[in-house]
Amino acid sequence: MNQNFRGLFGSLIVLALCSFFTQCANIVPPGGGSRDTLAPRLISVNPEDSTLNFKSQSVVFHFNEFVELDNVIEKMIVSPTLKRTPTVTAKLRTITLLIKDSLQPNTTYTFNFGDAVKDVNERNPIEDFQYVVSTGTYLDSLQVTGKLLIAETGRVDSNVAVMLYSNMEDSAVSKEKPLYLAKTKGDGTYRFKNIKPGTYRIFAIKEEDRDFQYTSKKEMIAFADEPIELKENLANVNMALFSEIDTVKAEEEQPQGEPPPPPKQPKKPKLLAAAELNGGKQELGDSLSLVFNYPLKTLDTAKILLLEDTTHKQVPFTLHVADTTSKKYKMAYNWKPGKPYQLILPEGFATDTAGITTLKADTIAFEAKSIDDYGIIKLSLTVGDSAHLVLPADTAYQFVVQLVSNKEIKYQGVIKNGKWERGLVQPGEYEIRVLVDENRNGIWDTGVYYGKPKKQPEKVFPYKENLVVKKNWTLSPTVKL
Structure with a gap:
């Protein structure tokens, strides 16, 4: 009995100890804390910042935490500039700068690291971290x-x-x-x-x-x-x-030899034409784009028919090439709102540069949009005192408003007596820009550096708010420069 009791007692002790150590071994997750958002702090630098009579070829920066470099060659700026880029390395809490050039006497040098110095854990950068020294007896300021x-x-x-x-x-x-x-x-x-x-x-x-x-x-x-x-x-x-149109004075080498051969045609090429339409509808006030799959050599406009309305009345049009590839043409006509049209392209009306002609006739049916599909803009312009800081006092220049979508000028026109009105504006969001048209030609002109006379580019002022145009809406924005 005694022996049984001792055995039972021993088992209970073992179980108790196992339970105790198991509880002690439980891993408790650390409590959450705020993310470290502090940039590394400079503890010391040798030689010190703003050192005069600087002669050292190396500088060592010590920080309060582990640091690393982020694209330092791209971000670091040394002024005055050096012929050889300094070497910058990071190790633990230090950054070492090695200067490879001989510095000019009596000169103040600035080593600006930008935001290239960051802590290792959270990559918080030191903004505009810089080091200034002088090889002379004072700092230029x-x-x-x-x-x-x-x-x-x-x-x-x-x-x-x-x-x-x-x-x-x-x-x-x-x-x-x-x-x-x-x-x-x-x-x-x-x-x-x-x-x-x-x-x-x-x-x-x-x-x-x-x-x-x-x-x-x-x-x-x-x-x-x-x-x-x-x-x-x-x-x-x-x-x-700005970008100059003409070549700059530092001449560029031009490629020599024969021009590259034209792209190979498929074994059985077909010359095809297609019209660029918006949901099967033609924009009012815009030309119809006719696109071919190969560059054209000839196009006989006399063979093309444009029929209007359900009466199929033949109407006149003009057609001209729209780009340097000779693959895109613009058909100009004063489209009537809501009217149906048929564009008849007969066999053999076009020939490409390889001598291939259109093999069969094609008819493209479409409809012109209605007036209600567009918005109207009535814009007013005022020139405030701030604009006079960058504009001459005389009023010889004219102002041109530009409506921009996807980086392309969709609509523009001269502002007269502070007003500009435009109908048939496609729905969408537009950036408003105002061009100071110095030569009064209605378009923006770039500048000239290598040329006589030198010329600054014409100024463009973007408006701070975009314009959202909706169908059958009239907007009256006031733009102040």
Whole structure:
């Protein structure tokens, strides 16, 4: 009995101990906490920031947490610029900057890392992290600030290179690296810091190759008409980016040899035509687009018939090529609202560049839209005091309103006596832009840098609110510049 009791007692002790240790071994999930949103904090740097008589080739930054670099070669800006890009490495809580060039005497250097320095865990960046030193006995402290806009749209663009040159030659922007370099932020603004007093040419370039030189007509350029005299801080040095139509002075190589052969035709090609219609309906006030599957050599418009209404009345039209491929043509006619039409394309009316003709006749039936399918816009324009800061005081220029959808100008017209009215506006959402038409030709004109005379692009002001047009609605927006 004693022995049985001892055995039972021992079993109970074992069970109790197992239960105790099992409870102790339960994993309790950690309590939730707020996400770390703080950027790394700089603890120390050697040599110190704002060091004078700087001679070191390396700089070591110490932070309060583990850090990493994000695309530092792309984001770091050194001013004045260096021939050789510094090496930047991250390890644990330190970042090391190795300077490969000999620095100029009596010069203030700014190493701006942008937002390239981040913590390892949450990747919170240090915004505009920079390090400034001088190889002389004082720090240069002058600043230049301004804003860049894309001239054709009036919109801002980020990450555009803004450059200062001490060389006054026009070709400096194409042949030399800039002396000072900055980049635009998301709102289009830029800022040069720690600049030496002097006279500078200022430019901006939107490019892809990062050579910071204006060498291709694919690049966009902005320039100030006159050099800037930097004796004190300068603000509102604003410029407009544009692409030149003609080739720039730094000539590009042209391809040599024979032109490429035309694309191979299929074994049994067929020349086909189709009309571009919106749900089987033709837009009022617009040309009918006729599209072919191959470029045309000849097109006999005398063979084409356009019939109107249920009476099949033949009506006159004009037809012209619409693009450089010779595959798209525009048929112009004053379409009657709601009327049915038939476009008869007979056999052999068109021949492509390979000598293939249309093999059979085709009839395209469609209907013109009605007036109620469109909206009406009655726009008023006022020019406020702020616009006079960027526009000349005289009133010789005319204003042109542009309605833009999907980056394409759908409607535009001259504003007369502060008013512009347009009917037959397709339903949809439009951006409103106002063009300052300096030469009064009704369209936007780009600028000229390499040419005589130099010319700034015409200014475009985007309106802050988009316009939503609905069927059979009349809108009366007031736009203030």
